[in-house]
Amino acid sequence: MIMSTSRRKIEHLELCAASPVESRKVGPGFKDVMLVHRALPEMDMEDIDLSVRFLEKDMNAPFMIASITGGHPDTTPVNAALAEAAEELGIGIGVGSQRAAIEDPSQEESFSIVRDKAPSAFVYGNIGAAQIREYGVEGVEKIIEMIDADAIAVHLNFLQEAIQPEGDRDASGALEVIKEICSLAVPVIIKETGAGISHEDALLLKDAGASAIDVGGVGGTSWSGVEVYRARERKDTESELLGELFWDFGIPTVPSIVECSVFLPVIATGGLRTGLDIAKSIALGASVASAALPFVEPALKGKDEVVNSIQHMLNEFKVAMFLCGCKDVKDLHSSPTVISGWTREYLELRGFNVKDLALRSKNTDFQRV
Template sequence: MISNRKSEHLNICNNEDVSFKNKTTGFNDIELLHKALPEINKEEIDISTSAFGKKLDSPLFFTAITGGHPEAKKLNKILALAAEEKNIGLGLGSQRAAIEHPELNETYTVAREYAPNALLLGNIGAPQIDLAEDAVKMFDADILAVHLNPLQESIQPEGDLNSEGFLDSISKITDLVDVPVMVKETGCGLSSEDASLLENAGVNYIDVEGAGGTSWAAVETFRAKDKYLGELFWDWGIPTAVSTFEVVNTVNVPVISSGGIRSGLDAAKAIALGADSVGMALPALKNAYYGLENLINLINQFNESLKIAMFLVGAKNLDELKNSSLIIKGETKEWLEQRGFNTKIYARRN
């Protein structure tokens, strides 16, 4: 049953090491150019942003975390309270479980109950056209996220390995619902080619969710009887920094950089690469288990470290951060140059 799988995912993510083993996000290869003369007042730095008509106090999203199991109700309440208090975006887990089993609805609707003004993201799979409208209505979602998880499906025992027609399905979903549609990967990243296809299909927002954070091959390995495939593909995917670079330099829709974002410094690098917002999941989930105060502290630390990074590059707001100079080196530089991208365009921007 889907609900049992959701519970297993929560427990594994909270209690096991599901991080990539040898592959990083690539943000260690991104160096923001320090300014010894920032010429700004740190106390006046503005990290607010807008997403589809809603003003947010921070570019941080909690992305597609949970739902579909009774245990998730408590967690989503805490996440919603934090999102409402700190005015950030909150994505919920795949809603298929609640649509097929209405008794689980409250594990999702609790989010709107405790975050009436927050930006909330619904969540369905790419082929689930028939679920799209119900997913939006369930808790008055502001955005509908459509997740792509071919690696996870390949490893999990009950995985669906037929992805024919997904792009057409996504296009139909964008026409069907009356809210913006975001497409997100689930820890393996998106290439420039995939991003271009999604933009042409009418997608309004892209979340790269690259490799280097939580490995869903790892999560499914803990569930599988045969560990071979999960171990083999544990580190599969495009590093988040690489995916962010490729997507923002290809499409003209807003981009979320997620997948291993762990601090405001990571976020500053992602935004300087061109991302509009950043997403975080596992740290939010783990802190939610400890309660609202821990979650608020996580957001405060994130916001403060982002402001310090912006102060050190002389950026008063996120638009100025987007135009900050940075150096791309190491494996990230090598990867991007082999893909035909010019990494030097960021080095002397201001």
């Protein structure tokens, strides 16, 4: 029997909290990235400014709590804790797919609680590209209104859809649907959910009118891996084997950040676990960074646990900026950054000149050759 969207959402949350669901053989690529140390930073670390303006919204730091959950009554306190933390820290937050609330309006509170608890934060809504064809522009407008969203994220999760027995495997016309949605009044973020976005697709999304791209690269939560656990529970051998094979499929986060250098704001998501990862992401070209899995367990305990986890990452981020001699995020964007190892090989084979990143200064730009 195909389970309801609402039941699937709480099952996903429980699996992410209790099971090893991260990429196993392929990391996000941050080990191949080195920020150039400045022995003479020539500044007071306390004067460093982490603030940014992203999609016309001011944030205290270039960081967001990525889409995690919603769509089941038991997810309401989790989203409340996450939202309270985002409000206190002055950062952004996304909600999980709002499909469940469209199918069942009684689930709306599990999403609207985010805006209730974070009245001034940057909050983005979330719906799958595969579902927009079903619900249309009116459906998207409804989910924006549901949480008074500052932006709407359209997620591309066709890898997970391909593994799920209930998945929507018809990806035809997705780009046209995205073009239609990009005519809405709020900014549209196109986000992958763990398999990354290529340069070719980033260009298509830019031409379609996307306001920002969330790379959602390999290295963090593997939704193919999540589906492995679900398949085992229902003794679905075919789906389990598919999930195992494609557990680490896709483009890791670091190369995907560079791939998406198409003069659009980029959100770095996928395996970020430290403030140093945030700093590396920004230096590589991301406008903001985000993470989800590290905050699932803290959110189950309450707002303070989430605040402590994120504040620790932001403290690490500030130290990284200090050691790179960067007084603000703009400086970090132009800080020399060295890429080595497999990531360098991949990017060079894809046509990127990574030496430009290593030799740049405030007066240079990094572009594809």
